[in-house]
Amino acid sequence: MISNQVSECAKFTLGYIKDIYIKYFLPTFLTNKRGPAIASAAAIVLLYMAYDKLFSPPRAIRHIPYIPYFSFLKSLLQSTSIAEHNEAFVFPIINQKNTNGIFSHPGIFGWEVAVANPAAIKKIMLKIDAFPKADVIRTTEHTIISRFLRGPNLVFSNGSSWKTQRKIANPAFHRSLPVKLFGDMAKKMFQVMDKQDSLVDITDLMERWTLDVIGEAGFGFRFNAVEDPTNNWVQLYKNISNGVNDPFWFFFTNLETNFLWLFPKRQRTHRELDTFLEMLDDVIVKKRADIASNNKNPHLQENEKDLLTLLIEASKEGSGSLSDQELMSNLCAFFVAGHDTTANALSFTIYYLAKNPDIQQKAREEAISILGEDQDTIPTIEQTKEIDYINMVIKETLRMNSPAVSAITRISTEDTELDGVFIPKGALVVPDIYALHHNPTIWHNPEEFNPERFVPGGEAERLSGAGMCWIPFGSGARQCIGMNFSLAEQRVMLSLMLRKYTWSLPEDSIHKNMLQATKIGVMVAHDLNIVFKRRY
Numbered sequence: 001m002i003s004n005q006v007s008e009c010a011k012f013t014l015g016y017i018k019d020i021y022i023k024y025f026l027p028t029f030l031t032n033k034r035g036p037a038i039a040s041a042a043a044i045v046l047l048y049m050a051y052d053k054l055f056s057p058p059r060a061i062r063h064i065p066y067i068p069y070f071s072f073l074k075s076l077l078q079s080t081s082i083a084e085h086n087e088a089f090v091f092p093i094i095n096q097k098n099t100n101g102i103f104s105h106p107g108i109f110g111w112e113v114a115v116a117n118p119a120a121i122k123k124i125m126l127k128i129d130a131f132p133k134a135d136v137i138r139t140t141e142h143t144i145i146s147r148f149l150r151g152p153n154l155v156f157s158n159g160s161s162w163k164t165q166r167k168i169a170n171p172a173f174h175r176s177l178p179v180k181l182f183g184d185m186a187k188k189m190f191q192v193m194d195k196q197d198s199l200v201d202i203t204d205l206m207e208r209w210t211l212d213v214i215g216e217a218g219f220g221f222r223f224n225a226v227e228d229p230t231n232n233w234v235q236l237y238k239n240i241s242n243g244v245n246d247p248f249w250f251f252f253t254n255l256e257t258n259f260l261w262l263f264p265k266r267q268r269t270h271r272e273l274d275t276f277l278e279m280l281d282d283v284i285v286k287k288r289a290d291i292a293s294n295n296k297n298p299h300l301q302e303n304e305k306d307l308l309t310l311l312i313e314a315s316k317e318g319s320g321s322l323s324d325q326e327l328m329s330n331l332c333a334f335f336v337a338g339h340d341t342t343a344n345a346l347s348f349t350i351y352y353l354a355k356n357p358d359i360q361q362k363a364r365e366e367a368i369s370i371l372g373e374d375q376d377t378i379p380t381i382e383q384t385k386e387i388d389y390i391n392m393v394i395k396e397t398l399r400m401n402s403p404a405v406s407a408i409t410r411i412s413t414e415d416t417e418l419d420g421v422f423i424p425k426g427a428l429v430v431p432d433i434y435a436l437h438h439n440p441t442i443w444h445n446p447e448e449f450n451p452e453r454f455v456p457g458g459e460a461e462r463l464s465g466a467g468m469c470w471i472p473f474g475s476g477a478r479q480c481i482g483m484n485f486s487l488a489e490q491r492v493m494l495s496l497m498l499r500k501y502t503w504s505l506p507e508d509s510i511h512k513n514m515l516q517a518t519k520i521g522v523m524v525a526h527d528l529n530i531v532f533k534r535r536y
């Protein structure tokens, strides 16, 4: 339907150009003034060709149904909720039988082929050499995004560079599950909540809490964002994070690269990023020195060590080593990949529990049955694995609102096909996680929040035979390395929160009917207030 609308629009534009030609240029042409007439006609044709090149998909992927350029841009800049965006543009395409859940849309880095088809996603995720990550940030050299995100790090590198880093980082992530740290930090946050109003902006609170967690558990740095949200480091990081996610700079990267001097506010963000990177540099130098001189906390269990320590120790144990530049780049990557994602996953789960009091109560009973009512008990690693129902709630939240709306854009290294759809060499290909998780041709009643989908033998398990249907953390060799870390963090926070509070949505919540989440960068829900009531 959408592509029909586009071809209607193209026909209309062509017709309009033809009318102008007949009305204004043809008479001149017929009265023998051929020179200007031919030049004008050529100009119009060139204009049309330029329009066609800029605002339509490249010809090589034009056989794939697509979302028109301006509709997509408008939806992005108006911060339309992701649900509305998909309802208006994506579902009408993927509901058609012959599209196979594959469509294209404009992206920041050019037209992309989006994929919401389980078999096709399986192929992309498993054939990492045929579909490596596209070095899309290369085109944004010297921007905040590029300076903060671009490699050498695990998220954006490919080939042997990625393999070496992943080999060193895997054991560090396997060892790191600091559940005691998560629990102690959750309890500190409850103390702050208890001193404040019962109405809590949960998006903001979870952002602050997960910033504290990634600082401590990532590299032993205390942001103190929960207790002191206005302190310098918190503000600095917030400004950088806003700078990374600002849609204006996504689209006008040239202005940042060539005309930064015209934008004092953006210059300030660059200076803040300098300060932040210097801080990370200092932390790495100090950490290396501490480890070299064996200056460590003898009471700290292996799983409670921070990730930076574990990565440096891995180098000492002969699993290969990461340079300072690689360590720094990966610490930045952990921020970007692990902070907002976990924060929003938590606030979305808290939202769905507020909206579904029965599910909240069932989850609370499970938390109490495992942890007991003793207020000091913090879950052990084993206990976090026993909370089956809370796990199902987390999984269903990640299906409904996966913070990573899509995986990172890949590039096709050869002419190939995805579930029967031709994909040319050089095409940008992106697994669309939201569209996959809400695809009505895959999931039964996808807009309903139903944790029971994830019981053993349930819908999710049955669907897994068809390919990859649930991929909030990606899948295959490039699956999120922080998945278990983040899941443990969420399980500890939610089980302790369920034991301590009951909560609900305020009557006037804008999210009463549906979570109004937007989709630039990581998915986020603004003005998500929750009313908390203490149980003790």
Ligand code: HEM
Residues within 6 Å of the ligand: 154, 155, 156, 166, 333, 334, 337, 338, 339, 341, 342, 345, 402, 403, 404, 406, 407, 408, 409, 471, 472, 473, 474, 475, 477, 478, 479, 480, 481, 482, 483, 485, 486
């Ligand atoms: C709810 C929380 C999280 C979500 C939803 C999430 C999502 C994802 C997704 C979808 C990918 C795969 C991207 C792709 O294949 O294109 C990924 C990769 C990655 N994530 Fe996460 N992530 C989360 C938490 C974390 C945490 C806590 C960390 C680190 C502390 C982390 C670090 C990474 C890294 C380094 C990669 C790249 C792995 C590789 O390519 O080898 N993530 N994440």
